[in-house]
Amino acid sequence: IQHIVPIKPLGELNKKPVEPVLHLTKKELKKSRKRRREQKQRELQDLQAAGLVEPPEPRLTLSNFIRVMGDQAYVDPSQMERTVQRQVQKRQIAHLERNNAKKLTKAQRMEKRQNKILKDASPTENATGAIHVALFYLKNASHPYHRTKIDLEAQQLNISGGVIECDVPNVACVICEGGPKAIQKYTRLMLVRMKWKGPDEGDDDDDDEEEEDQTEEATGFEGEEGAVPKRKKKKFDKDNKCDLVWTGLATKRQFKGFVFQHCETSDQARKVLKSKGVEYYWDQVLSH
DSSP states (O other), X not given: OOOOOOOOOGGGSSOOOOOOOOOOOHHHHHHHHHHHHHHHHHHHHHHHHTTSSOOOOOOOOTTTHHHHHTTHHHHOHHHHHHHXXXXXXXXXXXXXXXXHHHOOOHHHHHHXXXXXXXXXXXXXXXXXXXXXXXXXXXXXXXSHHHHHHHHHHHXXXXXXXXXXXXXXXXXXXXXXXXXXXXXXXXXXXXXXXXXXXXXXXXXXXXXXXXXXXXXXXHXXXXXXXXXXXXXXXXXXXXXXXXXXXEEEEEXXXXXXXXXXXXXXXXXXXXXXXXXXXXXXXXXXXXXX
């Protein structure tokens, strides 16, 4: 009888065997922690009974020192009260010192936050095992306030993608690729936090004109010599809006970074996305 020698596939030669991980429930974790602490306390009590470890001094407070010390508390109550206050203060100082020893520095906090973002952005380490994608329809993305917030938040959350702006039709498409938590935060920015119609949505245009007139009177006429030319502020679009078109999962990122790209026609915008293999994103935005 000839037995065929098993041969591993080429793709699995360098792969490490996957070891099953046994996850405990919250109830089981509490039980194991309780048993571990009880065992540690029992061992300490045995050492104290054998005289190998000095027993700790009784933990005194203002409410229990008479019951703990017994007759010693009645001999000199004022002295005993001062002793209790010193012990309480000593415990408080030790508590603060332990907290300060565990406190992270500013650089460590930044590194910890960056590691969490990178772990969330990695499909092999995050909870879903994939890259999350969100697609937004934006009517107008020309204001510097909106552009700065869109770009800055994407860089902070390690989100790739970009903004495709088109003249005909006048729409913008925002594509985001990242981890599940990053996309969740970015979606909240786009739909809740961002003020697309401007920070002062309740003000009327008449109020803006009155403010401009008052400024001209204070600084002088436009044609007057020596007058400093004032930089004109870009106004917000009062009809601007942002909608979530689609959200889903992808196996890998299609974009390397987060960029803004301007296109004159819809065909140019579709051609740009076709080079990345995601031209259907533009079709979804147009049909929104």
